[in-house]
Amino acid sequence: MKFLKSACMALVMLLTFAACSKSTDKPATVSIEGIWTGKYGTGNNKPSSFYSFNIKANGVIEELDANGAVKGKGTWKLDNNKILMANYNYLPPANTEYSVIGAFNPQEGRILGNWGYGESVTDGGSWEMTKK
Structure with a gap:
């Protein structure tokens, strides 16, 4: 009986200590x-x-309207796992060309950037998005 009591106390202490240990999990x-959805100015x-993008794994980017329909399509790349660069055209009949650059923060699930007309990424305005 004394052994069982000691074993139970040891188990309780072990569980208490384990529950209080700090987590080393990465965010x-x-x-x-x-x-991705957000807003542009x-x-x-x-x-x-x-403002919304569907960023596909094969280097294809699509601009989506509020209903999720594709309104523009182009290509993207990620530089140093932090900077998103993309160039896309609205679908016909518009065919307007846009370029974007953004700082990708994978811990926050957020992209902040600038957009422009044609190949410029600075003559349009700013944008921000979070992953849906």
Whole structure:
């Protein structure tokens, strides 16, 4: 009986100690691929208009409208796992070309950037997105 009591006390102490130990898990990170939603602004205006991308693993990027329909398509790359660069065109009949650059933060699941017309990434405005 004395052995059983000692064994139970040891087990309780072990469980208590284990429950109080610090976690060494790394924070979860978000992949760049997937659906991203947020807002864009024109010029120096704060982002306030709907903006969304479907960033695909094969280097294809699509701009999506608020209903999820594709309205533009192009290519993207990630430089040093931190900077998203993309160039895309609206689908016909518009065919307008846009370029974007953004700082990708995988720990926060967020991208902050600038957009522009044609190959410029600075003459349009700013944008921000989080992963859906």
